[in-house]
Amino acid sequence: MYDYSLDMWSLGCMLASMIFRKEPFFHGHDNYDQLVRIAKVLGTEELYDYLNKYQIELDSRFDNILGRHSRKRWEKFINRENSHLVESDAIDFLDKLLRYDHAQRLTAREAMEHPYFCMCCIYFLKKLN
Numbered sequence: 001m002y003d004y005s006l007d008m009w010s011l012g013c014m015l016a017s018m019i020f021r022k023e024p025f026f027h028g029h030d031n032y033d034q035l036v037r038i039a040k041v042l043g044t045e046e047l048y049d050y051l052n053k054y055q056i057e058l059d060s061r062f063d064n065i066l067g068r069h070s071r072k073r074w075e076k077f078i079n080r081e082n083s084h085l086v087e088s089d090a091i092d093f094l095d096k097l098l099r100y101d102h103a104q105r106l107t108a109r110e111a112m113e114h115p116y117f118c119m120c121c122i123y124f125l126k127k128l129n
Helices: 004-020 031-042 044-053 060-064 088-097 108-113 115-128
Strands: none
Touching (some): 031 044, 031 060
16 A cells, blocks of 8 residues: 655655765665665664564565675765765654654654754755845
């Protein structure tokens, strides 16, 4: 069933691509590889927690390709080329968007109230004046 949480995931993917200058951020060759790429960043333990919570069975094809991965810190993706685009509010905002569990992701209203989004609005309002 579709709801806003998928849009918030998409926003997180676009934001990660923009601030880390890696497009697309999760670059999978097919649906299976896509989930593996996501799990390498968000961690497999968190993925299995999500699957168990919602009683979702993972396709058996993942048995040999998923592996075990710990959640990576977002700071790992910061380098010389993108460090000027990254700040703590951006990392916090991104972290709250890219969650396996759709119920834990920010809603659109919560996103608009997040300090990162508010800071961007202030920046652009100053540019207009």
